[in-house]
Amino acid sequence: MGSMNPVVPVKFFEGEKWMVLTGLLGLLLAGICAVWVILNGGPVAPNGDVLKAVSFDAALGIFLLTTAAITPFAAMGTKSIKIFRRSSILITLFCYFAETAQNFRGVNPRFVENGTPFDNIVSALFSLAAFLLVLNYLIFAVHFFRRKAYVQHAVLIVGIRYSMIAVMFSFAAGIWISINQGRFTGLHGNIIWLHGLGFHALQAVPFAAWLAERKSLNTLNRHTFVHLTGIAYVLGLVAIGWQTYLGYSIFHLSVVSLLAICSFLIALVPVVIMLRQSKSAAKVRIYNH
Template sequence: MMETKPAAKFFEGEKWLVLTGLLGFLLAGLCALWIMLYGAEVSPEGDMSKAFSFNAALGIFLISTAAISPLSAMKARSRAFFRWSYIILALYSYFAENVQNFRGVNPRFVKDGSAFDIMVGSLFAFVALLLVLYYLFLAIQYFRRKAYNLRPELVLGIRYAMIATMLSFAAGIWISVNQGRFVGLHGNIIWLHGLGFHALQAVPLVAWLTERTELAASVRRRWIHLTGIAYLLGLAAIGWQTLLGSSIMEWSVLPLLACGCFLIAMASGAQMLLQSTKARHRQSFSGRS
């Protein structure tokens, strides 16, 4: 029989963090409407398409964080400190990204801007650093025994997701130091930056599916390890290709390796979905017998 466990309490107590994430989707929708009516470029340096992608990405990131935050085993006071700190930092990030692009100013790399623009850009860089540091505080919680004992498989998947997230943050810092996303002739750091964050959805999802299978605990963990390691190797290949100044779209060893790794991670998810579906059908059949 499949082990019975209490349902994972995703999002528990994180209404305000979820709403802050949904705000990102609302702002992304407004940016999309603006782009359809007036185009993306706002003279001299603004780009509403970048504001659109930033809003959507931050929204997904906040909602994903809200989902797994209850599984960190942090005390209520610590969770509240993280939650409200992150909400404040996210709100400022929305403000800087949208207002400055709307005003025709690059919010990160200000050129010939006013004192206000320089202040907003400098504070934006400081806020970005705080977002990394606060998230590192959250990530550490999942590597403690207390969190692991709550939901071993799920927390194991979250651990891999947190490592990938730190790689994404490192790529973000790389963009800042590099004064832009492009490296060499064709390298683009944004791919590493974006794909790393999507581990927050991908790897924990596979781990969640393993809990709903009839596989032995040791076998479940192997599938999660396979998924997490494949995802991290895919990110490493993308990072290396970018460092070489080459596009990840070209037909060469590193992009093909990255593609193969992500396909392995996807195949693991598909296999766990199949196994969990079979287990649910067996339980349903047994219940009717």
């Protein structure tokens, strides 16, 4: 009897041309803003800062590109994936506009001070867009925890599951920044580190899973490597979040910061091992040739 869930061959980015183009637009906008900053400086009176648009547009563009890469593996229905794709693109385009245009106009797009009615409307819509992005991604993340996705690409899906948990930490940090009315907390705490590193799990952990799928390892070792990377990465985020909550910089030496450092180093171990295996295998092929 055949399998009830035959493996469906899919590729990274498959069918996500428009999401990819929208992500690349963010990198283009970041590049344009970076040129402006080089020529004119970042601050724009009274409260704008084009340098913030550089980092925001680049980060959001990379986030969408990574999302486009893993979307084909979510095993979503045709209707669901269309809704997710279109909503993600629309939300992203508005966020590009709000962050870039408002900073060029000298307005902080999130926390408006003495702004015009237009500025207040954009700020309110920016907050709404952030909420919709979180909600949209929560629905998206659920698909990776379903059996349908797992049976198709088990090792990769395990890695993506951990990255989705990490992304939830990033979203929580973003909400924390909004409630806190800024990224700084306590004496030296900076929430933006938790916010950013959580999103980078979307590249780090699935990459480890991708490597594991291609190695001559047994199934147990493949899953072990991915679990080790994922658990260590998430534990590192928890440590950074706690250090920040206490009001300390992540560079402040403490038991918690040492735990964070050790966790991220442990997360790197499987990747280093697998890359070294690849290098050794390549040398053997060259030698035999």
